Amino acid sequence: MNNVFQSRNKARTTVYHLRDVTRDRASEGVTFRLRVPSLQIAQGEKIALIGESGCGKSTLLDMLAFISQPSDIASFRFRPEQDKDAIDITRLWKKRQMNRLSELRKRHIGYVMQTGGLLPYLSVRENIALSRSVLGLGKDDTVESLAHELGIARHLDKLPETLSVGERQRVAIGRALSHQPSIVIADEPTASVDPFAAEKIMSLFIGLAEERNITVVVASHAWRHIKRLGLRRLAHHTHRSKDGRTTETVVNG
Numbered sequence: 001m002n003n004v005f006q007s008r009n010k011a012r013t014t015v016y017h018l019r020d021v022t023r024d025r026a027s028e029g030v031t032f033r034l035r036v037p038s039l040q041i042a043q044g045e046k047i048a049l050i051g052e053s054g055c056g057k058s059t060l061l062d063m064l065a066f067i068s069q070p071s072d073i074a075s076f077r078f079r080p081e082q083d084k085d086a087i088d089i090t091r092l093w094k095k096r097q098m099n100r101l102s103e104l105r106k107r108h109i110g111y112v113m114q115t116g117g118l119l120p121y122l123s124v125r126e127n128i129a130l131s132r133s134v135l136g137l138g139k140d141d142t143v144e145s146l147a148h149e150l151g152i153a154r155h156l157d158k159l160p161e162t163l164s165v166g167e168r169q170r171v172a173i174g175r176a177l178s179h180q181p182s183i184v185i186a187d188e189p190t191a192s193v194d195p196f197a198a199e200k201i202m203s204l205f206i207g208l209a210e211e212r213n214i215t216v217v218v219a220s221h222a223w224r225h226i227k228r229l230g231l232r233r234l235a236h237h238t239h240r241s242k243d244g245r246t247t248e249t250v251v252n253g
C-alpha cells in the first residue's frame with residue numbers, strides 16, 4: 001500500500017523540455033515555420049498533436065526524434081533515463097555530434113513512421129526485430145510476444161507485401177516497441193485504414209505503451225478516438241500570410 005502511495009506521489013521527470021525552438025522549411029518561394037515557444041513532456045505522458053495536413057506535425061515529431069535539426073534553439077533538453085541527468089540537445093546539434101544523436105534515437109526512441117517504413121525484403125519477424133538488432137540486443141521472446149499481443153503472430157514468417165495495410169501498421173508498431181524504448185513517437189500510425197480499424201489499432205498501441213509506462217507522442221488528423229484514450233492534446237495555431245507565401249504554426253504545451 002505504502003509503495004503504491006509512494007510511486008503515485010513520486011514526481012515524474014521531464015523527458016522533453018523545449019524553449020523557443022523553431023524550424024524553417026522553404027521550397028519554391030513558399031516558407032513554412034514551426035515555432036515552439038515552450039513544450040514540456042513528462043515521463044509516461046501520452047501526447048497528441050492533432051491538425052490538418054501541412055500544419056507541421058511531422059516537422060515537430062522529426063525534431064523530437066533528432067531526425068531534423070532545428071533552425072534555432074534557445075533550449076532543448078532530453079532526459080530519457082530518470083536516474084541520469086538531462087542531455088543538452090542544443091549542444092549536440094551545434095557540435096554536429098550526429099553519432100550521439102542517432103545513438104540516443106536508436107536506444108531510447110521507437111518511431112512509427114507515417115508511411116510504415118517496413119523493409120520489404122525482411123520478414124515480419126525480422127522487421128519487428130530490427131530495432132533490437134541495430135542495438136545488438138540478444139534474442140529472447142520479445143518479438144513473438146509483441147506479435148501475439150498485436151494479433152499478427154500468424155504472419156511472423158511472411159513478407160510485409162502479403163499483409164493488409166492495417167496488419168503492416170501493427171508490424172510497424174511492434175518494431176517501434178521491440179527494443180523496449182522509454183519513448184515512442186508515432187506519425188499518423190493509423191492514417192491509411194478505415195476509422196474502425198484505426199480506432200482498434202490506436203487503442204491497442206496506447207494500451208501496450210501504458211503497460212510499459214512509455215512516453216508517447218502521436219500525430220493524427222483524428223481527435224475523436226484519441227480523446228477517448230485519454231491523451232493530452234497539444235495546443236497549436238496556424239497563421240497564413242494573405243499572399244499564401246508564408247505559414248507559421250505555433251505549438252505550446
Ligand SMILES: Nc1ncnc2c1ncn2[C@@H]1O[C@H](COP(=O)(O)OP(=O)(O)OP(=O)(O)O)[C@@H](O)[C@H]1O
Nearest residue numbers: 025026027032051052053054055056057058059060
Ligand atoms: N521536404 C520539404 N521541403 C520543404 N518544405 C517542406 C518539406 N516537407 C514539408 N514542408 C513544408 O512544411 C510544412 C509542414 O509539413 P509537415 O510534413 O510537417 O506537415 P504535416 O502536418 O505532417 O502534414 P500531413 O498531415 O500531410 O502529414 C508543409 O506545409 C510544407 O510546406
Ligand SMILES: [Mg+2]
Nearest residue numbers: 057058114187
Ligand atoms: Mg505528416
